[in-house]
Amino acid sequence: MADLEAQETFIQLPIQIDPSTKAVTSTSTSSSTALDAELKSLNTLHRSLLALDTPNSVPPPPVPVNPKRSAQIGKLRDSANSELRKGKHADAIRMYSLGIEMAQGRPPWEPAGLVREELSALYSNRAQAHMGMQAWPEGAIDAECSTELKRVRNAKAWWRRGQCLVEMGRLDEAKEWVARAIDFENGEQELKTLLEEIEKKIESKRR
Amino acid sequence: MVDWIGLAVPIAYLSILVISLATFSSLYRKRKISKSASLEPWFPPHLQKNIYLSLLHLEPSEGSEKPTRVPDSVLKAALLRRATEDIHRLIAIRNAKGALKTLLARGSVGDDLGQRFDRAEKEIEDELKDVVNEANAFAPNWGQTVFQSASEMANNNLIRARMAELQSQAAVERAWWDKKRANTSSEFMKELDAAVEEQSSVSSKVAALDSSSTSSRTGSVAAPAAAGPGRGCDDDAVIVEGGGPAVGGQGSARKKKAKK
Numbered sequence: 001m002a003d004l005e006a007q008e009t010f011i012q013l014p015i016q017i018d019p020s021t022k023a024v025t026s027t028s029t030s031s032s033t034a035l036d037a038e039l040k041s042l043n044t045l046h047r048s049l050l051a052l053d054t055p056n057s058v059p060p061p062p063v064p065v066n067p068k069r070s071a072q073i074g075k076l077r078d079s080a081n082s083e084l085r086k087g088k089h090a091d092a093i094r095m096y097s098l099g100i101e102m103a104q105g106r107p108p109w110e111p112a113g114l115v116r117e118e119l120s121a122l123y124s125n126r127a128q129a130h131m132g133m134q135a136w137p138e139g140a141i142d143a144e145c146s147t148e149l150k151r152v153r154n155a156k157a158w159w160r161r162g163q164c165l166v167e168m169g170r171l172d173e174a175k176e177w178v179a180r181a182i183d184f185e186n187g188e189q190e191l192k193t194l195l196e197e198i199e200k201k202i203e204s205k206r207r
Numbered sequence: 208m209v210d211w212i213g214l215a216v217p218i219a220y221l222s223i224l225v226i227s228l229a230t231f232s233s234l235y236r237k238r239k240i241s242k243s244a245s246l247e248p249w250f251p252p253h254l255q256k257n258i259y260l261s262l263l264h265l266e267p268s269e270g271s272e273k274p275t276r277v278p279d280s281v282l283k284a285a286l287l288r289r290a291t292e293d294i295h296r297l298i299a300i301r302n303a304k305g306a307l308k309t310l311l312a313r314g315s316v317g318d319d320l321g322q323r324f325d326r327a328e329k330e331i332e333d334e335l336k337d338v339v340n341e342a343n344a345f346a347p348n349w350g351q352t353v354f355q356s357a358s359e360m361a362n363n364n365l366i367r368a369r370m371a372e373l374q375s376q377a378a379v380e381r382a383w384w385d386k387k388r389a390n391t392s393s394e395f396m397k398e399l400d401a402a403v404e405e406q407s408s409v410s411s412k413v414a415a416l417d418s419s420s421t422s423s424r425t426g427s428v429a430a431p432a433a434a435g436p437g438r439g440c441d442d443d444a445v446i447v448e449g450g451g452p453a454v455g456g457q458g459s460a461r462k463k464k465a466k467k
Contacts, residue, residue, distance in 0.1 A: 010260040011252060017265065022278055024262070024285075038254050038288070046284035056346035058283060059356045104367060109287075112362030119370070137380035145373050149366065168384060 015039065022046065048107050059109040066110075073102050073118055081125065089132040096126035120150035124157040131160060140164035147181075155181070155188040162194050171202050246319055249327030250296055255289040256334070283345055290338050290357035291364070296331055298361075304328075 013035065014028040023043050026035055054060050080095035103118040124146035130139035143161035147154055158181035165174035178195045185191055262277050262285055307324055310316045339350035 011257045013257050013261040015261055017277055022281055042284055042288050046281055049280050049284050058346045058349045061352040062355055062359045108360040108363045109356035112359050137384045138377055141377045
């Protein structure tokens, strides 16, 4: 009995819907921030639902993915890579940022694994471009983002953050970071070399 | 002949026994039910579910007679948000289950916690069934995929939130790095200054004479200049800041900027 009642009762929230924009808003003046935040994400989700052209306008199952956006992101990454190779770091960063924006702008019901894969590559490469401009803090952050999204088989991103930390003189942090990277990457040679360099630098600093 | 008086005693005994046992059992059960009902729920109130149901039962707004018609698309969005929250809860329940069962078996935690957990588990089961039914009402067979979508949404939300968190550190790190570099370069320049102290003391006297008239103007010019080079041409910033006692002031000004 008690369960049935719990199922059927709910708290009527002070919300209203705008007849023209269909945006849901809170009516009470002293509204809670949690409700406001939730309504905001509800409205965002509603707008992305309206953009759907599937029958019944419900989100399609996660797979197969709409190939259009993947192609666009791939194109942006390729042109950014070629800018990077030419040494135009600022242009490359701009394009990587566009690609990141586009990957993050995927409809939320598309596979999260795909988003991870795309974002980690883009962040890792943007870190490289930042390093080309000697923007170590940004490079370190981007490389950390990349490893956060993809922990294994992402040795480049691990290495890049390590290198950025070394450049900023944060040797102890760098050592800890690279040691962790070696755990994840199963003893990648480049990471080992970097670790040796860091240890040498720490030694020479002590003396 | 039945001996009514002789039978009255055992009958009275039996009836008193039965009545007292029945009272005890009913009282005990009532207490147990009220106790389990008063137990704190495992999860906080389900905000998304409340929003969805509130939208279904939306009161007519002031001035209009007929109840406001909520478009299906809004309800679908609300249902998806609800399903996403259910995914979070389901994961939380599954993660907690193993550890909790071990703790309960060992007696490390009380039975109350076990009861609360069992109730939460049952609630989430009902909740999932309810969402599937609602989804099927909106579109045929949506119930089969609604939780797949919701699960991806939950993961995607996690990714985006984490990325935003990490990227928000960039400004802080940049400010720290600028400050550190300004410090090291000013130390370096101080060493240089010490070497050429005689010359600089002469020139600073001249500068002091000069600055008494123009200090307010240079101060206002220096502030935007200090903010500018932090991002682009870093070498200029080093040269400008290496100038002398102005370094400390500029550093703090930039720090304030970063905090805004």
